[in-house]
Amino acid sequence: MADAPEKARDPEKEKRKIKSVSKMKEIMTNYYIEAKTARDSGKKVAWITSGGPVEPLIAMDVIPVYPENHGAMIGASKMGVDLCEKAEEMGYSRDLCSYARADIASAATNGGPIGGLPEPDFLVCCNNICGTVLKWYEVAARYYNVPLFILDTPFVHREFSDAARDYVIRQIYEYIDFLEVQCGKKADFDRMQEVGKLSVESMRLWQAVLDVAAHKPAPMSAFDAFFHLALIVTLRGKPVVVDYYQGLLDEMNERIRDGIAMVPNEKYRLLWDNLPIWYKTKWLSEKFASHDACLVADTYTSAWSGVLPLIDENNFLETMSVAYTKIYINISIDLMIDKLREMIRKYDADGLVMHSNRSCKPYSLGQYDLQKMVMKELKIPTLIIEADMVDERQFSESQIDTRIDAFMETLKS
Amino acid sequence: MNDQIITVGIDIGSITAKAAVLNGGSIIGSRVQFTGYNAKKAGRDVLDALLADLGIEADRITAIVSTGYGRNNIDFADKAVTEITCHGAGAHFVNPEIRFVIDVGGQDSKVIRLDENGKVTDFAMNDKCAAGTGRFLEVMARALEVDLDEFGSLYARSDHPARISSICTVFAESEVISLISKGESRENIVAGIQESVASRISAMARRVGVAPPVMMTGGVAKNIGAVEALRKKLETDIEVSEYAQVNGAIGAAILARRLVM
Known part of the structure; x- marks a missing residue:
């Protein structure tokens, strides 16, 4: 059989591609190889929730592994339905978070894009992102028969009491004690401080990368942020993250100088709320682009840098614990609307697209109220898409297609 | 013109x-x-x-x-x-006076808010479930061996609408079948069905915010029982276009x- 003629590359599309992507893929691949071969290199592996304080792990030379990042990979590689169904066969409810279902099934079957996560030596669970992680990590602790550390972060309504502050700070020291026992060595607080500085530097650079989308036209979209997010989640506190985001920021500034927009003919600028719909990012990005609309920013990817002003590099451990408590998803809608208002203004958004995510209850609860507040106060149209981040069975394409078309018709009229 | x-x-x-x-x-x-x-x-x-x-x-x-x-x-x-x-x-x-449209079609229902120029300012659609749609009424009409056109007059003759609590079309059908076997009157079952459709639609309408005058469109608007149930539920007059x-x-x-x- 003759080789198919090589497809001519569209120079317009090539120009828009972000070049840093291949470097990012390489870093993530190396990270997962290191994690999967940790046993051979005598390193410990800890599973940790996405909003958990990872810096002490890095300082103790433990390899952090994120079941949620793995869940996102499962979603993006469209393996979610298969794994969710396996978890349902095991007896887990279809109403349970799809990251949890996909991950539990992956652990039991070594399924998924990387053949399952490396087994943990211990687990670190922080409930600043949801309550589901408590039960999910308890299940993992039983399954692997390993110790579990739980960091309990109180929900922040408006004020944050001294008692709440003391409560989380005290737990950070208990966390360090736990790590000393697990690793069989004393914590090095100077090293902790160094890692803290790198983490803060990564967050600063990540925020600077996200900020470039305030430029018109935006050199990158929220869909790009969804992809580049992985490093700030998994490896913050490591030098490689600082280097990578610096390179990405330079590339973005170059694009601004060269007038390269992610969406050609960008006319409408939209803000995204909630987690990505991992298996449909390409479809959604093309769908919005076909209406000359760019999702310029989102409330999700900035969660890892939004608390930056709360962190003092010189008192990293204690200020970090407070910052982790105040992340976007652990605050009331009174505080969320402040954040939304700030973002809508900063990015000059014409509309808001909210993903009502069946899996993520804490993120999705309150969206209808937020929608009303945004429409009333900021007078911009809002679209709610009902779907799920990983479980494709919750996504009805033709209905969502109609909703987006109708929303864009409203925006254009 | x-x-x-x-x-x-x-x-x-x-x-x-x-x-x-x-x-x-x-x-x-x-x-x-x-x-x-x-x-x-x-x-x-x-x-x-x-x-x-x-x-x-x-x-x-x-x-x-x-x-x-x-x-x-x-x-x-x-x-x-x-x-x-x-x-x-x-x-x-x-x-041109209409500010709110309730459209109930075969497979979905939607509510639309309009400004004085007929421009859409907000909308909501149900798209996860067929309850509260024309298809739902068709399934029920079949179970009751009633022509859809009779639904309206049967609704008017009901003295105590039955309660259909299930939100799933298939389960609601079994509920209807069990009501039939208990000897509940056709009128009351039909009325219960119309009210369950009205409940679902009114919840969606309230979410967007009902702004009269309201018009109902779509095939289900031909069903005077469904319109009447919705009128009661939303406590507002509903115009049905010819x-x-x-x-x-x-x-x-x-x-x-x-x-x-």
Whole structure:
């Protein structure tokens, strides 16, 4: 059989591609190889929730592994339905978070894009992102028969009491004690401080990368942020993250100088709320682009840098614990609307697209109220898409297609 | 508006295909037939039949807008527009005072808020479940061996509507069957069904914020029982257009007119 003629590359599309992507893929691949071969290199592996304080792990030379990042990979590689169904066969409810279902099934079957996560030596669970992680990590602790550390972060309504502050700070020291026992060595607080500085530097650079989308036209979209997010989640506190985001920021500034927009003919600028719909990012990005609309920013990817002003590099451990408590998803809608208002203004958004995510209850609860507040106060149209981040069975394409078309018709009229 | 400009709207829904023809800004005809398997063919057929009825040659049509789930299949249309915008335009055309449209079709229901120019300011759709749609009523009518057209008069004769609590069409059908076996009257079951549809739609309508005057469109608006139940539930008067089922097609024809004017 003759080789198919090589497809001519569209120079317009090539120009828009972000070049840093291949470097990012390489870093993530190396990270997962290191994690999967940790046993051979005598390193410990800890599973940790996405909003958990990872810096002490890095300082103790433990390899952090994120079941949620793995869940996102499962979603993006469209393996979610298969794994969710396996978890349902095991007896887990279809109403349970799809990251949890996909991950539990992956652990039991070594399924998924990387053949399952490396087994943990211990687990670190922080409930600043949801309550589901408590039960999910308890299940993992039983399954692997390993110790579990739980960091309990109180929900922040408006004020944050001294008692709440003391409560989380005290737990950070208990966390360090736990790590000393697990690793069989004393914590090095100077090293902790160094890692803290790198983490803060990564967050600063990540925020600077996200900020470039305030430029018109935006050199990158929220869909790009969804992809580049992985490093700030998994490896913050490591030098490689600082280097990578610096390179990405330079590339973005170059694009601004060269007038390269992610969406050609960008006319409408939209803000995204909630987690990505991992298996449909390409479809959604093309769908919005076909209406000359760019999702310029989102409330999700900035969660890892939004608390930056709360962190003092010189008192990293204690200020970090407070910052982790105040992340976007652990605050009331009174505080969320402040954040939304700030973002809508900063990015000059014409509309808001909210993903009502069946899996993520804490993120999705309150969206209808937020929608009303945004429409009333900021007078911009809002679209709610009902779907799920990983479980494709919750996504009805033709209905969502109609909703987006109708929303864009409203925006254009 | 007697400019003799002929425009067409074609609305391909999940159950029926509708066409409407406007001449000089007035509705001169409309037609409804089953969609069947081939949306494009259904669009072609419903239009051909309507043109034949009206004695109009196809080449006199200035513009066509398609809408509904099959809107992108109608390749002979000049533009595809969603049913949200079309129902808004159609309702505004029939009565410019209307600020809120409740459209209940075969496979989904939607609520649309309009401004004084007929522009959509907000909308909501149910798209996860067939309860509260025309399909739901069809399934129930079959279980009760009642013609859909009788639903309205049966509703009026009910003395104590039965309670249908399930939100799933299939389970609600079993609920209805169990009510039948308990000897509940047909009138009360039918009334219960209408009220359950009204409950679902009113929750969605309240979420967007009901702003009277309200118009109901879509095939289910022909069902006076469903309209009455919704009136009670929303505590507001609901206008039903004589063009309820073809409202989306009329809106599409209006938008087609805007393409050329």
